[in-house]
């Protein structure tokens with residue numbers, strides 16, 4: 001029989017609605033040149049599919065280590081950082097202890113806790129979307145969670161929490177996971193601390209830098225911590241094609257990725273400024289590849305529907321934060337389509 005614990009779970013929601021312009025999942029709009037695609041095709045055709053891939057994905061770990069400035073021994077790879085979030089929630093502390101995170105945030109932290117029957121300890125962010133430190137410390141002293149997740153920058157709000165807040169929570173003896181899925185758009189990191197301390201790890205992913213389809217998440221920490229997490233990793237969790245394609249792109253074509261990241265950062269600034277000029281929304285500053293905004297007159301649900309009717313798909317977060325939506329930064333033409341649709345919706349209601 002399926003446990004009550006599982007029956008009570010809500011299925012994970014992803015945005016699969018069809019639309020001409022999809023700006024809902026914080027992917028990187030990356031157009032690889034034809035010759036690069038051809039190279040990928042050639043490499044993939046050489047894969048012996050009847051064989052298991054390297055269970056340790058050693059070559060991929062080496063390339064990632066080089067690109068991210070760490071050693072392969074500091075890395076655990078996951079089938080997306082989603083899988084690594086599960087591993088951390090399994091590995092850190094006893095299941096009788098809780099999992100802390102400030103909310104609203106990425107839902108997988110709570111889902112992984114709930115699946116394991118661990119208590120979810122959530123504290124609302126303050127008005128500036130930063131950690132409410134006083135309340136958090138109060139709750140933490142009382143409930144003594146074993147681990148805490150901080151999306152840095154936070155999804156969906158787009159800001160980085162104050163570093164002092166994160167450290168103050170860690171000082172309560174809480175194992176600290178700094179999820180830097182959007183690191184390439186913020187440049188801010190806890191990497192040094194993750195490499196030096198046994199109570200801190202950093203999560204990164206290839207998903208937000210153009211390779212979401214490959215499902216490669218990266219945990220970075222001290223060798224001692226990495227060794228333990230690796231014990232619960234499912235063997236062969238990174239598929240053969242993912243290993244081959246990610247190695248090729250990160251090794252030989254990383255400059256294309258870097259260029260696309262820079263374009264998104266400058267587009268984010270342009271879109272933000274254009275949105276600031278519009279009446280009927282409040283726009284929040286972002287250090288990620290998306291922008292969070294609030295609809296002031298129309299309901300969030302209505303604004304979402306009207307944008308969709310104009311062919312633009314964003315993510316509706318009204319169920320989490322009243323009347324708030326999130327738009328990913330895409331290519332210039334996609335962003336223009338969004339800005340045009342938003343302008344029309346706001347001026348013709």
Ligand code: PMP
Nearest residue numbers: 080081082106151155181205207
């Ligand atoms: N962390 C954060 C903060 C995210 O926003 C996401 C994706 N939405 C993830 C992790 C999951 O990324 P992945 O594709 O690597 O599983």
